[in-house]
Amino acid sequence: MYTISFIVPSWHYWVNPLKHQPYWELYYATNLRKSYSANEVTVNLEDFRGTAKQSKDLLDAVKKVPERNLYLYWIFKSGDAMEVYSIAKILKEMYPNSKHVAGGTHVDMCTSECLEHFDAVVVGPGEISFRKVVDSLRSGGSLEKAYQQKYLEVPFKDTPYPQRDFLPIEKIVNKELFSQYGGPTGTLVYFSRGCIYHCAFCVYNNPNLLQVRGPEMMRAELAYLKENYKIEAVLLKDEVAIHPNSKISMMTFQALGEAGMLWRGQTTSRASYDQLKMAKESGCLELAVGVETVDDKVMEIIDKRWQSEKQIRDFMDNCKKVGIKIKICFIFGLPGESQDIAEKTIRFLEGTQPEFVSLSGFCPIPGSPMFKDPKRYGIKFIDKNWDKHAHLLYRFSNEEEVGLPFEYEKVTPWGPSFSREQISDNIRQVQRWLEARGMIY
Ligand code: SF4
Structure with missing residues (x-):
């Protein structure tokens, strides 16, 4: 054996x-x-x-x-x-x-x-x-x-979905994944892997294409989870849960809707009104969207020019119209941030009123364009102790041991930079603002 x-x-x-x-x-x-x-x-x-x-x-x-x-x-x-x-x-x-x-x-x-x-x-x-x-x-x-x-x-379309019996049930399902929705029994799935975009801070576009599960495999996995684990809600961990091609996104919505699953996931601000409406009808409770920054200059530097402010606002308006809650994902510490990035972000949140926010500290991930060419982004030093590489900082307290494993040159191609301490202060300031309003989970 x-x-x-x-x-x-x-x-x-x-x-x-x-x-x-x-x-x-x-x-x-x-x-x-x-x-x-x-x-x-x-x-x-x-x-x-x-x-x-x-x-x-x-x-x-x-x-x-x-x-x-x-x-x-x-x-x-x-x-x-x-x-x-x-x-x-x-x-x-x-x-x-x-x-x-x-x-x-x-x-x-x-x-x-x-x-x-x-x-x-x-x-x-x-x-x-x-x-x-x-x-x-x-x-x-x-x-x-x-x-x-x-x-x-190696297409992902028809490969077997993961069997969960390798682990005890309490390590597979929980009520915390959906605690903000009354705690239905939940677990996570991936219905696709990869991403077609090229954001300069990211490596989760690996592969740099979207490999999608076939509808039969989605149905089979959802049925297996319902039958064996009494799953009522799934978190789609896909980088892009709503596929840009509406025929493909419809297959996903149909599988989820037929299974009677509640779900949440992350996607891009490119999802259209019709897609969001179908998502809602299929059981979608919440979508996380990588807005990353409210600063146009930063958006350009991180190579996310395809996402305009209008597109973000339209996406948020459409989510509100159809009744999907929004979680905005921001990153602080990206190159080119203006000195008032914390205040600007708060003003944006006051104006747009999403339900939730996930605020990360920038982490130069090995293999990302920013890691490979730090000089171009004004980065003087990257700590290669991977233990210090984390991005979720100061969510529930002002103390963190890890995160922000890098330092900028004092003056970058975009002008004076923030020190590590200043970036931490900006994150803490906005996290406490969010915490006071119940916008973090
Ligand atoms: S940040 Fe999101 S949209 Fe950008 S490359 Fe990574 S996974 Fe794709």
């Missing part, structure tokens, strides 16, 4: 890491489970969500992981990378014959660094690559250093 464990790190940057589910680990674990018979290969998940990072508890939990032939890791966010490296090191010391293979966006972006920490890496999607790894090891062959594949070669 060949044994495999997928490792899920602590997700230390979330206040409640159990609110979200390790979708990609479940997805690839399912893919492997379905590729072999139960007598040939077993797959399980070792889930460290909720264990404090670099703590004795985490170390104790890692030391209790049973021996396996192969440990797999999907590093979606760079903020997890250091912890995953250290878990792999401990397991390797405990079980010298084991093999360790990692994939995920961080691995795609920092391949050479990851090669120093794992026996092999998967670059691109993992459906076929992880199978090649397992086949090679089971047949006594040696590992290649990197298993590379293009996302275009």
